[in-house]
Amino acid sequence: MTEPLLKVDNVSKRFGGVQAVGGVSLELAPAEIVGIIGPNGAGKTSFFNLISGMFFTDTGSVNFDGVDITRQNPVKRARNGIGRTFQVVKPFTGMTVAENVMVPLLVKSASVTAARRGAMELLDDLGIANIADAPSESLTLAQRKRVEVARALATGPKLLLLDEVLAGLNSREVVDVLPFVTRVRDRGVAILMIEHIVSAVMEVSDRMMVLDHGQQIAFGDPEEVIKDPKVVEAYLGTSE
Incomplete structure (x- = not known):
């Protein structure tokens, strides 16, 4: 059996009187997509923050690629292979799309030329090479979100945390972005x-987890999870 790439064991985080995350566990295999859903305030982004190191856990542990990273800072976690996007997309202004992607590549590249080449290869692989020389200020929301993902991939992650990359997009843009997500998985x-x-989420996920009030209320096959009475109640307020 393949060892999990990520193992989150019973993690919790409290802010004053609010239990943001309460005893959540998760195992993620290499190149697997797990979707996380839940009502507003369910603790989804707080859970991401515990994995990426933005917050430290109050209880529980986070193991990544065989190493306990529970007390690692965000920079070390990023260097070890955890990439992340954020709900509010903030490209570097005054720079082109290619230059935005070059920034993380320059940390490891031998030269600006090598970084530019790596950025163009990544943009081409993800289907957005046509906007490589566009200024970041000129991009649509959908384009900015794609660039955010490309910039995260430029760090060379083994795990990518995507925080609402579809939020704010119209139905056509959502259809365009979903294959983009699966292409990321195809990169391993x-x-x-x-x-x-x-x-x-159901369309691209291998498994799906549902959070509500910081608690995991369902986890497994997307088709089964969405029919779970606890999930129906969380979203609709009734299980009838």
Whole structure:
């Protein structure tokens, strides 16, 4: 049996009187996509913050690629292979798309030329090489979100945390972006994906987890999870 790339064991985080995450566990295999859904305030982004190191856990542990990273800072986790996007997309202004992607590549590249070549290869692989020389200020929201993913991939992650990359997109843009997500997985990258568009998450996820009030209420096959009475109640307020 393949060892999990990520193992989150019973993690919790409290802010004052609010239990943001309460005893959540998860195992993620290499190149697997797990979708995370739940109502607003369910603790989804807080859970991401515990994995990426933005917050430290109050209880529980985080193991990544065979190493306990529970007390590692975000920089070390990123260097060890955890990439992340954020809900609010903030490209580097005054720079082109290619230059935005070159920034993380320059950490490891021998030259600007090598970084530019790596950025163009990545943009081409993800289907957005046509906007490589566009200024970041000119991009649509959908384009900015793609660039955010490309920039995260430029760090060379084994695991990518996607925080609502579909939020704010119209139905056509959602259809365009979903294949982009699966292309990331095809690069051998495991994905945890927070989204509110349940149908979209189901389409690309191998498994799906549901959080509500910081608790995991369902986890497994997407078709079965979405029919779980606890999930129906969380979203609709009734299990009838």
